[in-house]
Amino acid sequence: MIEIQSLGRDYVRGATLTVLDNVSFSIADNEFVSITGPSGSGKSTLLGLLAGLDRPTRGSVSIEGQNLNQLDEASLSRFRGSRIGFVFQNFQLVPTLTALENVSLPLKLQGLADADSRARSLLERVGLSDRSDHYPTQLSGGEMQRVAIARATVISPSILFADEPTGNLDSASGDNIISLLLEQRSRCTVVLVTHNPELAALADREIRLKDGMVEEIVSHRGGGRSAKGKNSSKAGSKKAAKKRNSPSASKGSSKVTRSRQSVARKGSRR
Numbered sequence: 001m002i003e004i005q006s007l008g009r010d011y012v013r014g015a016t017l018t019v020l021d022n023v024s025f026s027i028a029d030n031e032f033v034s035i036t037g038p039s040g041s042g043k044s045t046l047l048g049l050l051a052g053l054d055r056p057t058r059g060s061v062s063i064e065g066q067n068l069n070q071l072d073e074a075s076l077s078r079f080r081g082s083r084i085g086f087v088f089q090n091f092q093l094v095p096t097l098t099a100l101e102n103v104s105l106p107l108k109l110q111g112l113a114d115a116d117s118r119a120r121s122l123l124e125r126v127g128l129s130d131r132s133d134h135y136p137t138q139l140s141g142g143e144m145q146r147v148a149i150a151r152a153t154v155i156s157p158s159i160l161f162a163d164e165p166t167g168n169l170d171s172a173s174g175d176n177i178i179s180l181l182l183e184q185r186s187r188c189t190v191v192l193v194t195h196n197p198e199l200a201a202l203a204d205r206e207i208r209l210k211d212g213m214v215e216e217i218v219s220h221r222g223g224g225r226s227a228k229g230k231n232s233s234k235a236g237s238k239k240a241a242k243k244r245n246s247p248s249a250s251k252g253s254s255k256v257t258r259s260r261q262s263v264a265r266k267g268s269r270r
């Protein structure tokens with residue numbers, strides 16, 4: 001369970017710029033949540049705070065009952081290393097390491113003995129066994145993103161965060177990434193930032209940000225209704241608050257699953 005309470009983030013550049021304010025919601029274990037909103041609305045900032053990559057100015061993030069604010073850097077880093085996978089929009093692979101070394105790195109940082117064999121099996125799962133000795137510059141964009149997903153999932157995280165993972169990819173590569181993400185949702189909580197409405201609608205819920213605040217939380221369970229449908233709820237209303245705070249059943253119906261697969265096939269055209 002991720003609990004976000006009155007979260008805010010300011011940047012001080014001469015004047016104070018508030019990029020997130022009063023954001024509160026919770027995400028149940030194994031839920032799949034998408035985060036959408038216009039460019040600059042605070043999606044990446046929010047994701048960074050949820051994953052403990054950044055510290056909030058106000059409010060708190062608790063994961064599995066642990067308030068991240070209460071952890072010092074070393075403890076936070078250990079916490080992230082054992083539970084959290086993060087897929088960056090621009091991959092952020094280590095340029096001096098091969099694909100295999102990039103994927104095994106999180107395991108080696110934890111001192112695990114079978115790091116290489118686990119990393120190899122993850123690379124195989126993302127279809128890149130024959131690229132394991134390639135350095136990032138010797139990989140295509142889609143391949144780099146698959147390595148990034150393998151690296152984020154090699155620790156079997158309880159939460160996977162992905163920031164626009166299909167953003168720079170052609171539709172075939174995007175499809176591939178979506179399938180990999182959908183595979184993860186049976187194993188862990190998935191929080192996905194995307195500009196793609198079809199991809200956002202695959203999630204159990206979609207959190208829409210506007211100007212650093214939650215504008216709306218839309219439930220897509222039960223057939224992927226639009227924001228204007230009866231499952232939509234305006235943030236700020238009592239009903240919305242109740243909905244936000246209620247743990248949610250995580251799995252969709254078979255109908256939803258089918259629609260997920262078909263949208264996944266249609267891919268990530270932007």
Ligand SMILES: Nc1ncnc2c1ncn2[C@@H]1O[C@H](COP(=O)(O)OP(=O)(O)OP(=O)(O)O)[C@@H](O)[C@H]1O
Nearest residue numbers: 011013017019037038039040041042043044045046
């Ligand atoms: N380090 C920083 N210092 C100052 N302002 C920042 C910093 N990082 C982000 N911002 C500002 O915070 C706002 C939100 O940025 P953020 O990256 O979260 O937006 P986003 O919703 O992810 O946008 P996009 O869809 O373009 O990725 C932006 O206006 C951005 O300029």
Ligand SMILES: [Mg+2]
Nearest residue numbers: 043044045163
């Ligand atoms: Mg962003």
